[in-house]
Amino acid sequence: MTRMLPMKRLLIAFCALLLSPALAAQDSMPPAPYAYRQLDNPEQEAKAQALMETLRCLKCQSQSIADSDAPMAGDMRHQVRTRIAAGEDPESIRQWLIERYGDYVSYTPQVKPITWPLFAAPFAFLALAALLLRGRFRKKDQS
Amino acid sequence: MSNGPKTKPRLAVWLPLILFAGFFALVIWGLVRPADREVASAFIDKPLPEFNLPPATDERPGLATATFKAGKPRLLNVFASWCVPCAVESPQLAQLAGQGVEIDGVAIRDRKPDVARFLAQNGNPFARIGKDDLSQVQLAIGSSGVPETFVVDGKGVIRYQHIGEIRPEDVPLILSKLEEAAQ
Numbered sequence: 001m002t003r004m005l006p007m008k009r010l011l012i013a014f015c016a017l018l019l020s021p022a023l024a025a026q027d028s029m030p031p032a033p034y035a036y037r038q039l040d041n042p043e044q045e046a047k048a049q050a051l052m053e054t055l056r057c058l059k060c061q062s063q064s065i066a067d068s069d070a071p072m073a074g075d076m077r078h079q080v081r082t083r084i085a086a087g088e089d090p091e092s093i094r095q096w097l098i099e100r101y102g103d104y105v106s107y108t109p110q111v112k113p114i115t116w117p118l119f120a121a122p123f124a125f126l127a128l129a130a131l132l133l134r135g136r137f138r139k140k141d142q143s
Numbered sequence: 144m145s146n147g148p149k150t151k152p153r154l155a156v157w158l159p160l161i162l163f164a165g166f167f168a169l170v171i172w173g174l175v176r177p178a179d180r181e182v183a184s185a186f187i188d189k190p191l192p193e194f195n196l197p198p199a200t201d202e203r204p205g206l207a208t209a210t211f212k213a214g215k216p217r218l219l220n221v222f223a224s225w226c227v228p229c230a231v232e233s234p235q236l237a238q239l240a241g242q243g244v245e246i247d248g249v250a251i252r253d254r255k256p257d258v259a260r261f262l263a264q265n266g267n268p269f270a271r272i273g274k275d276d277l278s279q280v281q282l283a284i285g286s287s288g289v290p291e292t293f294v295v296d297g298k299g300v301i302r303y304q305h306i307g308e309i310r311p312e313d314v315p316l317i318l319s320k321l322e323e324a325a326q
Contacts, residue, residue: 058182
C-alpha cells in the first residue's frame with residue numbers, strides 16, 4: 001500500500017488550485033481605454049495626473065489611483081481622464097467621488113467642521129511661538 | 144516617599160516607561176481589533192444615478208435605472224464571474240429569489256461567455272443583468288468591490304448596502320431591509 005505523504009498531498013491540492021479557473025480573481029478584460037493612455041492635451045493630462053495622485057485606490061488603500069495597477073483603479077483613471085477631457089473641473093470630480101465614497105477616497109483633506117483644527121493648528125503654533133519669543137526678548141531687555 | 148525629597152525627577156524617570164506602555168497598548172489594540180478596511184458607500188438614501196447597461200448575457204435583458212422605479216423594492220447585486228466570493232453567495236441569492244425577491248445584476252468587467260459559464264455553474268437568480276465594462280455604474284453608486292448588494296426601494300432610492308458575499312445568516316437582515324424599503 002502506498003501512503004501519500006502529507007507534503008505530496010498538499011502539493012497536488014496546490015496544483016489543483018492553480019489550475020482552477022475560478023481562482024483567477026482578476027478579470028480578463030483589457031484595461032479601460034484611458035487607464036494607461038495619457039490625454040493628448042498635455043495641459044489636461046497634467047491636471048488629470050495631479051488629481052489622480054490625490055485619489056485613493058479603493059482596492060489597494062495605501063496607493064493612489066495613479067500608482068495602482070488594480071483594474072478598478074484603471075477604471076477610475078479612465079473616469080478622471082475622460083471627464084477632464086470633457087472640460088470638467090478636477091475639484092468637481094473629487095467632490096463627485098467624495099459624495100460616493102466619503103472623504104476617505106481623497107488624500108487631500110477638505111475643510112469641514114471636523115477637519116478645521118488641521119488647518120488652524122499651524123497658525124495656533126505660530127501664535128504660540130510668537131508669544132514665547134516675545135516673553136524671551138522681554139526678559140533679555142530687562143536683564 | 145521618604146528617600147526622595149524631589150518629586151519632579153521621579154516622574155521624568157517613569158515617563159519613558161509610561162509612553163512605552165501607551166504605545167504597547169496601542170499596538171495590541173490595533174492587532175486585536177484591526178481597522179475596518181471596507182469603504183462603505185456614501186450614496187445611501189440617494190437616488191440611483193441614471194444608467195443604461197447592455198445585457199451581460201443573452202438569457203437576460205440589460206439593466207437601466209427605470210427598472211428600479213417600478214414601485215417595488217429590488218436588490219442590485221454587483222458581481223463578476225471572476226470573483227470567487229460571488230459564487231459563494233449564489234445559494235443565498237437563489238433563496239432570496241425563491242422568496243419572490245427581484246434581483247438585478249451588474250457584471251463588472253466581464254465577458255459574455257464567462258458570465259454564461261458562471262450562471263450555468265451557480266444558477267441564475269437575476270431578472271436582468273447589465274454589463275459594466277468600465278465599472279461606471281459601480282463607481283456611480285459608491286461600490287468599492289465585488290460582491291456588493293444594494294437594496295433599492297420602488298422609487299429608485301438606494302436604501303441599504305451589503306458589502307461582501309451574502310452569507311446564510313445575512314438573509315434575514317436583507318429581507319428586513321427590503322421590507323423597510325417597501326414602506
